[in-house]
Amino acid sequence: MNIRNYLDSTYLKTPKQAGLEEGQNVEIVLKFIHEAIDENFKLIMIRPDMVAMAKEVITKANAVTLIGTVIDFPEGESDVMAKLEEAQRAIDNGADDLDFVCNYKAFKEGELAIVKEEILRCTKLGLDNNKTVKWIIEVAALTDKQIIQLSSLIKNVIISNFKEEVYSSVFVKSSTGFFKTEDDVPNGATVRTIIMMLENASPLPVKAAGGVRSYEEAVEMVRLGVKRIGTSGAKAIANGEDSKQEY
Numbered sequence: 219m220n221i222r223n224y225l226d227s228t229y230l231k232t233p234k235q236a237g238l239e240e241g242q243n244v245e246i247v248l249k250f251i252h253e254a255i256d257e258n259f260k261l262i263m264i265r266p267d268m269v270a271m272a273k274e275v276i277t278k279a280n281a282v283t284l285i286g287t288v289i290d291f292p293e294g295e296s297d298v299m300a301k302l303e304e305a306q307r308a309i310d311n312g313a314d315d316l317d318f319v320c321n322y323k324a325f326k327e328g329e330l331a332i333v334k335e336e337i338l339r340c341t342k343l344g345l346d347n348n349k350t351v352k353w354i355i356e357v358a359a360l361t362d363k364q365i366i367q368l369s370s371l372i373k374n375v376i377i378s379n380f381k382e383e384v385y386s387s388v389f390v391k392s393s394t395g396f397f398k399t400e401d402d403v404p405n406g407a408t409v410r411t412i413i414m415m416l417e418n419a420s421p422l423p424v425k426a427a428g429g430v431r432s433y434e435e436a437v438e439m440v441r442l443g444v445k446r447i448g449t450s451g452a453k454a455i456a457n458g459e460d461s462k463q464e465y
């Protein structure tokens with residue numbers, strides 16, 4: 219198994235979250251883009267305001283590294299129009315993958331029509347533009363039952379509205395990597411939650427994200443059946459090491 223084929227190398231910190239000046243954070247993103255090119259990562263996952271810069275750097279380097287970005291990150295509670303506008307801007311700037319944060323708060327309140335509408339319309343926008351679409355469900359904010367229900371809901375919206383040939387381009391993704399639980403328990407891609415997602419999202423593929431730090435953990439996720447892993451520790455993992463990155 220070549221683990222690099224599964225890694226979405228991720229840097230999503232804002233300057234404030236990184237404790238840096240804006241220019242310093244841009245430098246980190248630039249370094250990160252060059253690293254992804256050098257390491258032959260399939261994709262880099264960055265904030266929307268960095269997509270145009272990444273596109274320029276990757277094009278100049280004649281590289282094939284794909285660019286992914288996050289939409290309505292990390293809360294996911296904007297309305298569908300705001301999500302569509304942000305996604306359209308990312309597409310215009312050169313994004314290949316669109317990782318939307320699902321309105322999991324609306325889902326938890328039983329507002330299923332809101333969730334179904336955003337999944338339908340945002341997925342359609344992405345697929346109409348030949349993009350890969352992912353839906354982040356934020357597993358740590360959900361009960362087991364809700365993980366099962368929301369994975370199934372996303373699957374059902376996709377299989378009722380799109381052709382089978384696009385299923386592999388619509389992922390269910392576990393976590394933002396930014397959710398804080400009250401008791402600070404691991405809040406990303408755990409084996410338990412990933413198994414629940416795989417069982418209920420199939421035939422849609424699953425992306426494990428949040429807290430994957432070692433080569434062994436990454437390999438375990440792939441063995442379970444995930445098709446992508448989002449991690450800020452991609453370089454270490456690709457080189458068979460443990461990453462020291464925090465959440």
Ligand SMILES: O=C[C@H](O)COP(=O)(O)O
Nearest residue numbers: 394395428429448449450
């Ligand atoms: O989308 C991916 C996550 O943000 C990655 O999370 P991480 O920083 O815990 O690796």
